[in-house]
Amino acid sequence: MGGFWFRWRRPLITVLAVAVLAVSFSYTAEVRGRVVALSNLVSTVVSPASSSLTYIGRQANVAVSTVGQLFTLQRQNRELKQKLLLYQSMKLELSEVLATNGRLRGLLGLQKRLAGWKLTPASIIGRNPNNWFSTVTIDRGTSSGVRSGMAVIVPQGVVGRVIAASSSSATVMLILDPNSGVGAMDTRSQAAGVLLGQNPITGQLKFQLFSHRPNLSPGDAIVTSGFSQYYPKGLLLGQVTKVAHVQFGLTEVATVQPSVDFNSLQTVMVVLSHPAGTSTPPIYGGGRS
Amino acid sequence: MWQFRPFTWVLLYVFGILIQTALLPQIFPIGYVPNVVLSVTVLIALFETPGRGMAAGFIGGMMQDVWAGRMLGLDALTFALLGWAVGYLQTKIARDPVFVPGLVAGLSQVVVVPFQWILLNVAGYHLPWLTFVKPLPVWILFSMFFTPGLGGVLGFRSRRELDGRRSLSM
Numbered sequence: 001m002g003g004f005w006f007r008w009r010r011p012l013i014t015v016l017a018v019a020v021l022a023v024s025f026s027y028t029a030e031v032r033g034r035v036v037a038l039s040n041l042v043s044t045v046v047s048p049a050s051s052s053l054t055y056i057g058r059q060a061n062v063a064v065s066t067v068g069q070l071f072t073l074q075r076q077n078r079e080l081k082q083k084l085l086l087y088q089s090m091k092l093e094l095s096e097v098l099a100t101n102g103r104l105r106g107l108l109g110l111q112k113r114l115a116g117w118k119l120t121p122a123s124i125i126g127r128n129p130n131n132w133f134s135t136v137t138i139d140r141g142t143s144s145g146v147r148s149g150m151a152v153i154v155p156q157g158v159v160g161r162v163i164a165a166s167s168s169s170a171t172v173m174l175i176l177d178p179n180s181g182v183g184a185m186d187t188r189s190q191a192a193g194v195l196l197g198q199n200p201i202t203g204q205l206k207f208q209l210f211s212h213r214p215n216l217s218p219g220d221a222i223v224t225s226g227f228s229q230y231y232p233k234g235l236l237l238g239q240v241t242k243v244a245h246v247q248f249g250l251t252e253v254a255t256v257q258p259s260v261d262f263n264s265l266q267t268v269m270v271v272l273s274h275p276a277g278t279s280t281p282p283i284y285g286g287g288r289s
Numbered sequence: 290m291w292q293f294r295p296f297t298w299v300l301l302y303v304f305g306i307l308i309q310t311a312l313l314p315q316i317f318p319i320g321y322v323p324n325v326v327l328s329v330t331v332l333i334a335l336f337e338t339p340g341r342g343m344a345a346g347f348i349g350g351m352m353q354d355v356w357a358g359r360m361l362g363l364d365a366l367t368f369a370l371l372g373w374a375v376g377y378l379q380t381k382i383a384r385d386p387v388f389v390p391g392l393v394a395g396l397s398q399v400v401v402v403p404f405q406w407i408l409l410n411v412a413g414y415h416l417p418w419l420t421f422v423k424p425l426p427v428w429i430l431f432s433m434f435f436t437p438g439l440g441g442v443l444g445f446r447s448r449r450e451l452d453g454r455r456s457l458s459m
Contacts, residue, residue: 050359121324126310130364131320131424132409132416162313171358176319178414199416201320201423207335263318 082121088155089119118272119153120144124265125169126201134174134262135162135198140270141168149230151271157236157259158182158224159268172271172277175237175263176200184237185226189215192225195237195256203262205238215252216243234275292445293341295348298333302445305329306356321424323431326353327401330368331375331394331432332440335384336447339376346372348362367405371397384447387437394436395429402428409425 054095122138140146142165152159152172160174173180191214196206218241226233242255291297305325313322325351334342350368354361375393406421
């Protein structure tokens, strides 16, 4: 007897399994309360582990897909940042035009002149290895129309000017550089002078004034005077923080805080061309063209 | 051995200046970016003769000068002298992979900054002394940690040590 079961065990187990499955299929083909409840119980028991694994899987999926999209996102982000900068600049220019409309020749004429400005965005790809000089390298060169002497700006104000350009990159001397000198004027008193770069570590600029009693006070906005061959008139440079008499009180020197945060500088605009004799009004303080 | 070849030095300096101009400005504010060329010069010169240390320093300094595009020779002179000094010093002191490179690099910063201040003043850049030395603590600390770290990664050894190993293996 035992020999029979042992001999036919595999076919018997197969038949039994098929029978159990057939019964199970026929019973659970339709919704049965107890079966669903059992399933639910199992689900409840394993739900912490299940949800943990799902979370890990989702995160892994997100990570993998993020890595896959990284380069696309990076490119899109760069493009969007450049567009944003451009739009901010345009918005700023527009608001400046509106604010100075009463003092200038009229909104329409000024808008036309501002529309004539040709700017190109560029990213900063390197800084000067020497801390005593403040120059940066941008990723646009002569192939993009960038030439030596062109002004470099951001919506917050003047960054510097191009001092050398190759086909694919250019070197920009920041206004912080000890060799930098920008023709500047106070928007309130119209006092003119030269804004000199100092030690870049201080992050401050020195405003050497031409006149004897220039009537400068802290808080005044300093803009480009247009006397320089490089910078168009009316671009914001910074704000006066301190005024001091030097050289036996013959001249005045002011300390100016640049309007641009040079530490967070990543994208800039190179002024390729602007209509001759025109200017942008300063961001605050008012200016005259 | 690769570490003694001038071509290796050039590669190290290129790598160092790239870090200094592209990576470190993301971390340090403007004017406070530490000098990696100094660390590389100290590392090379610590395992070289004074003459070769000076040559290495000159190459690194000149590369930085060319990269900076201003006052060509400022760093070449500074680092050539530094390379010579460190090369001379290493014959007089015991050498270990951590403390000596760190201390020598920190000390080098203390010496290099006033030296460059004098050179810049001679050249007509009258920069205020107090603001000039303001970032010095940051640079000293950076050099003291970065130089031994870089030395550990590069695995520089002295000629004597390498010759000893070679004779043992033979």
